[in-house]
Amino acid sequence: MAGFSTRKTEDFVKRYWADESDLPKHEKLSRAFTESIMDGFWTAGARLPTEAELVRATPCSLGTVQRALRNLAYAGVIQRRRGSGSVVSDLSRPIDEPWHMRFLNAEGQAGSYLPVATRVLNRDVTADHGPWSADLGQTTEKVVRIERVMVIDDQFDVYNLFYALADRFPELVDTPMAELNGINLKDMMARGQHLAVQRGRQLMRFEAPPKNISLKCRWPDGERASVLNVVGYSMDGEAMYYQDYFIPPTDLTLDLGTPQRTYAQ
Amino acid sequence: MAGFSTRKTEDFVKRYWADESDLPKHEKLSRAFTESIMDGFWTAGARLPTEAELVRATPCSLGTVQRALRNLAYAGVIQRRRGSGSVVSDLSRPIDEPWHMRFLNAEGQAGSYLPVATRVLNRDVTADHGPWSADLGQTTEKVVRIERVMVIDDQFDVYNLFYALADRFPELVDTPMAELNGINLKDMMARGQHLAVQRGRQLMRFEAPPKNISLKCRWPDGERASVLNVVGYSMDGEAMYYQDYFIPPTDLTLDLGTPQRTYAQ
DNA sequence: TAGTGGTCTAGACCACATA
DNA sequence: ATGTGGTCTAGACCACTAC
Numbered sequence: 001m002a003g004f005s006t007r008k009t010e011d012f013v014k015r016y017w018a019d020e021s022d023l024p025k026h027e028k029l030s031r032a033f034t035e036s037i038m039d040g041f042w043t044a045g046a047r048l049p050t051e052a053e054l055v056r057a058t059p060c061s062l063g064t065v066q067r068a069l070r071n072l073a074y075a076g077v078i079q080r081r082r083g084s085g086s087v088v089s090d091l092s093r094p095i096d097e098p099w100h101m102r103f104l105n106a107e108g109q110a111g112s113y114l115p116v117a118t119r120v121l122n123r124d125v126t127a128d129h130g131p132w133s134a135d136l137g138q139t140t141e142k143v144v145r146i147e148r149v150m151v152i153d154d155q156f157d158v159y160n161l162f163y164a165l166a167d168r169f170p171e172l173v174d175t176p177m178a179e180l181n182g183i184n185l186k187d188m189m190a191r192g193q194h195l196a197v198q199r200g201r202q203l204m205r206f207e208a209p210p211k212n213i214s215l216k217c218r219w220p221d222g223e224r225a226s227v228l229n230v231v232g233y234s235m236d237g238e239a240m241y242y243q244d245y246f247i248p249p250t251d252l253t254l255d256l257g258t259p260q261r262t263y264a265q
Numbered sequence: 266m267a268g269f270s271t272r273k274t275e276d277f278v279k280r281y282w283a284d285e286s287d288l289p290k291h292e293k294l295s296r297a298f299t300e301s302i303m304d305g306f307w308t309a310g311a312r313l314p315t316e317a318e319l320v321r322a323t324p325c326s327l328g329t330v331q332r333a334l335r336n337l338a339y340a341g342v343i344q345r346r347r348g349s350g351s352v353v354s355d356l357s358r359p360i361d362e363p364w365h366m367r368f369l370n371a372e373g374q375a376g377s378y379l380p381v382a383t384r385v386l387n388r389d390v391t392a393d394h395g396p397w398s399a400d401l402g403q404t405t406e407k408v409v410r411i412e413r414v415m416v417i418d419d420q421f422d423v424y425n426l427f428y429a430l431a432d433r434f435p436e437l438v439d440t441p442m443a444e445l446n447g448i449n450l451k452d453m454m455a456r457g458q459h460l461a462v463q464r465g466r467q468l469m470r471f472e473a474p475p476k477n478i479s480l481k482c483r484w485p486d487g488e489r490a491s492v493l494n495v496v497g498y499s500m501d502g503e504a505m506y507y508q509d510y511f512i513p514p515t516d517l518t519l520d521l522g523t524p525q526r527t528y529a530q
Numbered sequence: 531t532a533g534t535g536g537t538c539t540a541g542a543c544c545a546c547a548t549a
Numbered sequence: 550a551t552g553t554g555g556t557c558t559a560g561a562c563c564a565c566t567a568c
Contacts, residue, residue: 024556050534061558063328066536082535083566104468202521203369204469206491206514224514226471226491249471249489256467256521289537315553326539331555347554348547 009049009057012036017058025060029068034077037088038234044090048078100230101150101158101245102255113255114153120180121216122147125166125173132163132242135201135231142166144173146180149217150245152252157217159209159225159246168240200233202256209246220248228254274314274322277301282323290325294333299342302353303499309355313343365495366415366423366510367520378520379418385445386481387412390431390438397428397507400466400496407431409438411445414482415510417517422482424474424490424511433505465498467521474511485513493519 016032023031036042049057054065069086072078080086102113127142136143148160166173172180209225225246232240247254281297288296301307314322319330334351337343345351367378392407401408413425431438437445474490490511497505512519 026556052534062560064557067556069535080535081566082564083533085534085566203518204491204493204521205516205518206512207516226469228469229518247471251470251472253468253470253494256469291537317553327541329538332537334554345554346547347545348552350547350553 006053006057009053012041012049013057015041025058026064026067026071029054029058029060029065030072033068033072037077042088044088046088048086048088050085100228100243101152102257103152103250103252104255105153106252114155114252116153117151118181119149119151120146120177121149123173123177123180135239135242136163136165137239138165144169146172147216152250155252156248156250157219158248159213159217159219161244161246163242164240200239201229201231203229205229209248213246223249271318271322274318277306277314278322280306290323291329291332291336294319294323294325294330295337298333298337302342307353309353311353313351313353315350365493365508366417367522368417368515368517369520370418371517379420379517381418382416383446384414384416385411385442386414388438388442388445395428400504400507401428401430402504403430409434411437412481417515420517421513421515422484423513424478424482424484426509426511428507429505465504466494466496468494470494474513478511488514 012032016036018028018032021028033042033048042048048069051062051065051069054060055062058065060068069078069080073080073086076089078086079089101116105112105114123144123146125142125144127140129138132138132143142165143163144166146162148162150158150160152158164172205227206224207227209219209223213219214221225248228245228247230241230243230245232243234240277297281301283293283297286293298307298313307313313334316327316330316334319325320327323330325333334343334345338345338351341354343351344354366381370377370379388409388411390407390409392405394403397403397408407430408428409431411427413427415423415425417423429437470492471489472492474484474488478484478490479486490513493510493512495506495508495510497508499505
């Protein structure tokens, strides 16, 4: 096909190419892409302009365009295939499974995880401060707090508290609670926020569960909880959410992830 | 100065440049460097040949040499400074603190961790198999098992079991046990293994501690342990060690690390 | 067969460090 | 003033995909 819609490319360059900044060109170009993807200018699965098209439409040479796209691919933002093209990855899976509560099955080899069902118990919007405030950058803003239960493989319950800035994620506040159940929460944060979460800091602590937890989910009487605290960051470095997972004693193994890749190919 | 010692560069190319392999040249070159660093051909702090020198001594052009070195710098293997040169990073800190047992203090901001003192209890070499076997790639080989206690800020004890292939780390077997105490363990694995550990998989499970644990360290009676399992990989992708940390109930918070960088600059 | 990304080159110019 | 890495270019050739 005689190539890619030239209009879209020119739109892209006009809107996202920062002429004044004194960053290197390859950096300017990859930032233009991440920014435009976060804006929703390109959506997950969308096909990006070809290298040649970008050489034509930007003040970059082929080598520079390739370096920008290679970095984006390395970061997982796009996927490139020789012969077909570059497409936007689906990174709009900010908070939901199987991101955080990944339990191995009894034989337990990584890669396949136990099913998780999520149920929303409660939601409120408050200006209260707490441990989440520093991470979310909350000053006078309000946060939305969502109380959830994750049922792990029908075996036991994990109690979850989720915090995010209410202004930044109005969908979390406005959506009727019934619709917050299940896997929809992910699409919700993704809507205004097309590029999400480079999974961030993880902390583990051990403490008594909240009072009355046994009224909210199945919880072994009086047992201490292991609390996994997770802060998720978006690509621009801002914290998107703060979560506490209260895990009861269990025989299952929790996968905390494989950080760090080796190096760029 | 009229440059860099040409002899050393030619030695390097002769010994580490893989002519037959059909990898891309930039990949060949960066592998040659990681391999030679692991061998001890270049040691931490050593100054590498300049770009121009490598262009001269290898069948690579400047762009290719730069790509290889850029990837190594991104991976943290070397450090480059415009005007001075490229030097080998000190990555010989495989297993010791503050790698894994990083507890936050009570106010608990990340970055500063509670002091950890390590004491070796026991060591044996065995051909037994167990959960570690698959990860370490143990078939008929023997593993060295080291039993340790980590005293966290004089407050409580973490019980640690450490496994590695005995053949691969003879220092762990041969060194007198008294010398295994404290921070020396790190230097030990680093000696033959100049480039170490890209920290690997982390799992958390919850189980009864080993029998008789209270004879070996301070352990609250009958309490369940939180077990952090860590497998560390070296740069060539092979597992270096398998460790279980048995953590008693505590009020302190454990930092599980900040995975994932954003993307290459 | 045409389009696409992947590798590689030879050379330019620049910013920074060191002497 | 020289050496060094950082950026960028214009173009070549190749491998793979889709039509």
